[in-house]
Amino acid sequence: MLKLDRPLVVEGKYDQIKLSRLVDALIITTDGFRIFRNPEKLAYLRALAKKDGLIILTDSDAAGFKIRGYLKGTVPSQKLIQLYTPDIFGKERRKAAPSKEGKLGVEGIGDQLLVDTFIRAGVVVGERGASEPLEATALSKADLFSLGLSGRPDSAARRRRLQALLQLPAHMSAGALLQYLNHSCAREDFLKALKSLEAE
Numbered sequence: 001m002l003k004l005d006r007p008l009v010v011e012g013k014y015d016q017i018k019l020s021r022l023v024d025a026l027i028i029t030t031d032g033f034r035i036f037r038n039p040e041k042l043a044y045l046r047a048l049a050k051k052d053g054l055i056i057l058t059d060s061d062a063a064g065f066k067i068r069g070y071l072k073g074t075v076p077s078q079k080l081i082q083l084y085t086p087d088i089f090g091k092e093r094r095k096a097a098p099s100k101e102g103k104l105g106v107e108g109i110g111d112q113l114l115v116d117t118f119i120r121a122g123v124v125v126g127e128r129g130a131s132e133p134l135e136a137t138a139l140s141k142a143d144l145f146s147l148g149l150s151g152r153p154d155s156a157a158r159r160r161r162l163q164a165l166l167q168l169p170a171h172m173s174a175g176a177l178l179q180y181l182n183h184s185c186a187r188e189d190f191l192k193a194l195k196s197l198e199a200e
Helices: 013-020 032-037 039-052 062-074 111-121 141-146 155-165 174-183 187-199
Strands: 008-010 027-029 054-057 080-083
Touching: 008 013, 013 027, 027 039, 032 039, 032 062, 039 054, 039 062, 054 062, 062 080, 080 111, 080 174, 141 174, 155 174, 155 187
Parallel strands: 008 027, 008 054, 054 080
Antiparallel strands: none
């Protein structure tokens, strides 16, 4: 079991149940969109973020990104570590039908992929990330532009291809991608993905 260095925020109780088998951490649920109407829980999350910071891991669908965006707008972003799972299509066992977008939520993602996500992000006590994160040379918005990942007619398509190579969800904005690259992406993974992108 991985010991996380700060509390973890997920969408629902099934995500919480799944992750409680994998990580030793305080796991708080947003109860889906109910977080939008729950000032007490939001105040609790702000207090936790101020003290220790928070890890956010929501589903890769539009609903998950809406919740993530709301939290990012209400909790100081420097106190948040955003973790992402790739777009994996399928259906959770407990459900009769796939989700609206057909993607697996956190509860349906394989254990090893989730473990690797936590380790790579450097949020596991006693574990280093997969390698030095890019923040040592912090990428800027100008870097994304020069790499063709923003500000150009084909930038969105290039970003989606890069995100797929890095096993990230398609819903990420350029800003979210930049934050991920600077704080959670191993340098060699990024360079390898860029090389593959340029070879296409």
